[in-house]
Amino acid sequence: MMSKHEKYYTTKANFMLHGGDYNPDQWLDRPDILADDMELMKLSHTNTFSVGIFAWSALEPEEGVYAFEWLDDIFENIYKNGGRVILATPSGARPAWLSHKYPEVLRVNASRVKQLHGARHNHCFTSKVYREKTQSINTLLAERYGNHPALLMWHISNEYGGDCHCEQCQHAFRDWLKSKYNNDLKSLNDAWWGPFWSHTFNDWSQIESPSPIGESAVHGLNLDWRRFVTDQTISFFENEVVPLKEMTPNIPITTNFMADTFDLIPFQGLDYSKFAKHLDVISWDAYPAWHNDWESTADLAMKVGFINDLYRSLKQKPFLLMESTPSSVNWHEVNKAKRPGMHLLSSMQMIAHGSDSILYFQWRKSRGSSEKFHGAVVDHDNSTENRVFKEVAKVGQTLEKLSNIVGSNRSSDVAILYDWDSNWAINDAQGFGVKTKRYPQTLQQHYRTFWEKNIPVDVITKEQDFSEYKLLLVPMLYLVSEETISRLKTFVANGGTLVMTYISGIVNEHDLTYLGGWHKDLQEIFGIRPLETDTLYPSDNNYVTYRNQSYELKDYATVLENHSAIIEGHYKEDFYADTPAVTSHTYEQGNAYYIGARLDDQFHHDFYQELIKDLSIEPVHPVKHGKGVSVQARHDEKNDYLFLMNFTEERQPVTFEKSVRDMITGEKIKGDLILEKYEARIVAKSKMN
Structure with missing residues (x-):
C-alpha cells in the first residue's frame, strides 16, 4: 500500500489539467469559430478539454448513421495544439429519434406519469434498449479513439441522478429485494415492520416503489428504494464501461459527482461511497455561491473544503475538479459574478485540498438555449481582453508552475x-x-x-x-x-x-x-x-x-x-x-x-x-494569521506544499516561523507577509531541511 506522502497519479498527465467542457458540436457550421478556439486555448493557457458530453445527436444523427469526422478533426486539432481530450460517453442526453422509436427508454416519475422527450437525464437506467444503445455508441468511440495519443481519460455520461418508476424498474426493484432478503418475504416484512398499518406483503408482486399516490410512510421501503437507485445507477454505469475497459484498459474512468449548490452539502440522490468503488478517479462539479448575502466568504470556503475532503477521502488520493465556472452560473437565484481575484483564490483552494485540475463548464458560451448566459472562458464577444478571460489565463499560468504538486496527497490525524x-x-x-x-x-x-x-x-x-x-x-x-x-x-x-x-x-x-x-x-x-x-x-x-x-x-x-x-x-x-x-x-x-x-x-x-x-494534533505548518485565512497542505516524499488563502475582504498579515519558497515567484519567505483581499500564495518547504 502506498504511503500518503507518495505520488498518486490520477491520469497519464504529469501536469495540472486546465480547460473544461468543449462543445464543438454546437458550432459545426462555423469553422471560423472552431479555428478561433484553437488559438484561444493557447492564449488562455488551457490544455485539457472534455468533449462529447451531449453530442449523441451529432455523432449518430439517425439510428445507425454515424458522423465521426467532426470529432476526428477536434481530436487532431487539440492534439496538434498541445492539448489533451477527456472523451465523454453521450448517454446523459438522448437524440430525439431514440426517444421516439423506443419510448421505453423514457422515465416514469413517482406519480407513475411517463415523461416526454426533453431536458437531460430523462432515461430509465433499467431499460434494456437504452443499455444496448449506450454500449453500442461507446464501443464505436473506444474503437475509434482508444489509441489516440490525445485521449487522457473517459468521462462516463454526466452528473448521474434521478430515478425511474416504470414497470421495468419495478421488476428490477423486486429482484433486488429478493437478493437482499434471500428470497424470504418474512425477512423483508420484519425489516420494514410490516404489521404497521397492515403493510405486510405476502407476494413479491405486491411491492411498489415509494409514491405520492401510493406508499411513502414505510421507512424501510424508502431506504431500500434509495439504495436500489444507487445500485441500479451503478449497474447502468458498469454496462456503459464494458467496452471501454475491454478496449482501453489503461485509460482511467471517471464520472462527475455533484454537491447541492445552495447549502453546499454532498449530493443527496446517490450514495457516492458505493459509486466511488467503481471509478478510477473521483471528479466533481463545484459551483459555490461566492459573495452571497447569507454567509461570509470564509464560511462558504469552509463548506467547499468539507466537500473537497469528502470526495478526496473516498479513494484517499487526488481528485479532479471536472466543472466549475470562471465567472457566474445561470441557475442561482442571483447569478453574481466572481469578484476580481476570487477565481484564482477559489481555484487554488481546490488544488490545496487535493485536486489535480481546474476544469470549467464551459469553454465557450452557447449562443442559445438554457446555458447561453452560463459563465465560460470565451464569452459571446470572442475576446481575449475581457476580465474573465484574463483571470482564466492567470490561473493557467499559475497551474503551469505547480506541476510538482500533481499526484501529491494530504494526510490527517x-x-x-x-x-x-x-x-x-x-x-x-x-x-x-x-x-x-x-x-x-x-x-x-x-x-x-x-x-x-x-x-x-x-x-x-x-x-x-x-x-x-x-x-x-x-x-x-x-x-x-x-x-x-x-x-x-x-x-x-x-x-x-x-x-x-x-x-x-x-x-x-x-x-x-x-x-x-x-x-x-x-x-x-x-x-x-x-x-x-x-x-x-x-x-x-x-x-x-x-x-x-x-x-x-x-x-x-x-x-x-x-x-x-x-x-x-x-x-x-x-x-x-x-x-x-x-x-x-x-x-x-x-x-x-x-x-x-x-x-x-x-x-x-x-x-x-x-x-x-x-492528542498532539498539529496544524499543517506553524503559520500565524488572522481569522478568515486558510492554510492547507499537500505532501510528497520530498516537499510540503502550502497554500495560504485569504477568504476575507481585507488585507491579512501572515507570519512564517520557518523559511519557505514561493512556488510562483521563486522568492524565499520568512517572517511577515501581507495577503491582499482574495489573494492566494503557494509555497514549498523541503523535508530535507
Missing part, C-alpha cells in the same frame, strides 16, 4: 464520518425538527474548528479504516449498524478518541429502533445511556456550562443517564437542569466523548481545542 444511509434515514424520520435536522450542515459545523486551525481532516465513510486516526468524529449518526458499532468500539479500545453527539445510534441498518434503549456496546463505550431527546422551538433558549463557561444551546438536547462517565458539562435550565450534557469516558485504551446538545461555534472551538492539545 482527524476524521469525520459521513454516511448517506444515515442522512436518508434521518430525513425520513417523522420526529425531531423538520427543518433542523441538517445532518450534513452539522458535520460541517464540527469540521469548522479544524479548518480554521489549519488541521487537515479526512471526511470518511463507514466502510473505511478508522485505525489510522487519532480522533474520529461521528456527529448525528442516527443510523448505525451493529457492525459499525463494533468497529467504533474496536477503534476506542485500541486507543482512539471518539466523539459522538445527540441523535446518534438510534436505528439499525433497516431503520428499526434498537430495543431496550441505547445499544449496549455504545453504553459500554460512553458510560452513559440517552433517555430522551428534547426538540426545541427556534424561540427556545437553554445553555450548557462547560469548563466554567456558558454556551448557547439550540434545536436539540439529550437527557442522559450517567453510568460511569465523567460529567464535563451540565444543562442550566428546564426539567433537565443540572444533569449531564457533555461527558467523557475511558474505554480500555481510548476515550469517548458524548455531546448531548447542539451547541454554538464557540463551544466547538473550545472543546476541540482541548482535544487537539491533548
